[in-house]
Amino acid sequence: MLHWILLGIVYVSFISLGLPDGVLGVAWPAIRADMGQPLAAVGVITITMTVCSASASLFASRIVQRIGTGAVVASSCLMTAPALVGFSYAPSFAWLVLLAIPLGLGAGAVDASLNHFVAAHYSSRHMNWLHGFWGVGATTGPLIMGLALASAAGWTAGARAIGFIQLGLAVVLWLTLSLWSKEHSKPPVEEGAHDTPHHVKPVRPVALWLAPLTFLFYVAAEMGTGLWAASILVGTRGLTTTEAGLWVSLYFGSITAGRFGVGLVANRLGNRKLVRLGIGLATVGAAVFALPGVPAALSMAGLVLMGLGCAPVFPSLMHETARRFPDRIASMVIGRQMGFAYAGGSVIPAIFGLLATWAGLNAVMPVVVVLLLALLALTAALDRMT
Known part of the structure; x- marks a missing residue:
């Protein structure tokens, strides 16, 4: 019973993690109008958050070993909740940047x-569903902010609402802190996974960096497409901004829905097969979306197909890390993976902007296809090593 209660808390924690994602983009037009900032000033906030998130990910393994996963999650939630509430009371832009640090x-x-905890204690099915619940949070957060913007209260009410939701979760986490240390279950071996060998391969040092590199490539492709798809649809496919926004929402929605669907078959297929199938499908979808001159309907179908292909890649790669490496090493590698993921989600999409300025918007998606093909090669090499 305690096992399932804790799993529910983990799911809710990932909804909470997704809540602030995307909120800043929705609120920024109103924030910058209130504070008299240029459009590009949001980059200072996002870069600050990215650097801090990547740094925390890299050191998370050492902190967890000292105080435990539950204490880390509860403390982190207690950091983000006041920061979000503080956003609504910030008297100037400089305060927003400072609050972006916690x-x-x-x-x-x-x-x-949390990624390491789920990889170590639960099956691939739950890892996929975990990231599906992140998508629920990432969809709900902008919705809350949108409702606040439509009301007289404005963006400050949206930031406060999300902050108080986080604060409520922090209280729940602290009250249930003892449950985390009682979780000693191990995930079942997936039907599609390899049997445990009699002689485990020694860990090759290059694999400790190759695994994080796969996350840089994957997140660069996923987030780069999400960031620039609307501009591509408007600038080269003739859609309106409203239509383009809808299709980008469907792209992220297909990733979320795909993760819940994949969870039903994840234990049967195994992580490695899911990664190969997902990357292959995403590559086909990205290639269709990249083709210039195709009918808009086909182009948009390619975008959704890419989203469905992306669905199992991140959670399956993350879950497989606990099988590739011994537990202490896996914890460290997962920290690196998250650091590389943050870098891939911020630096590479920004480079896409320079590429689009220099060579045009049609140059973006062919690079995404190359990233996905390189990811396929990297994961194949990593599978051979581990």
Whole structure:
């Protein structure tokens, strides 16, 4: 019974982790109008959050070993909640940047520690569903902010609402702290996975960096597409901004829905097969979306197909880390993976912007296809090593 209660808390924690994602983008037009900031000033906040999140991810393993996963998650939630509430009371832009520091640190620590905890104690099915619940949070957060913007209260009410939700979760986490140390279950071996060998391969040092590199490539492709798809649809496919926004929402929605669907078959297929199938499907979808001159309907179908292909890649790669490496090493590698994921989600999409300025918007998606093909090669090499 305690096992299932804790699993429910873990799911809710990932909804909470996803809540702030995407909120800043929705609220920024109103925030910058209130504070008299240029459009590009949001980059200072996002870079601050990214650097802090990546740093927290890299050190999460050491902190978890000292105080435990539950304490890290509860403490991190207690950092992000006041930061979000503080956003609504910030008197100037400089305060927003300062508040982005605890917000980034808290998010990065939760991400790395929860991913390792689920990989170590639950099956691939739950890892996919875990990231599906992140999508629920990432969809709900902008919805809450959108409702606040539509009301007289404005963006400050949205930030406060999300902050108080996080604060409520922090209280629940502290009250249930003892449950985390009682979780000693191990995930079942997936039907599609390899049997445990009699002689485990020694860990090759290059694998400790190759595994994180796969996350840089994957998140760069997923987030780069999410960031620039609307511009591509408007600038080269003739859609309106409203239509383009809908299709980008469907792209992220297909990733979320795909993760819940994949969870039903994940234990039967195994992580490695899911990763190969997912990357292959995402590559086909990205290639269709990249083709210039195709009918808009086909182009948009390619975008959704890419989202469905992306669905199992991140959670399956993350879950497989606990099988590739011994537990202490896996914890460290997962921290690196999250750090590389944050870098891939921020630096590479920004480079896409420079590429689009220099060579045009049609140059973006062919690079995404190359990233996915390189990811396929990297995961094949990593499978051979581990």
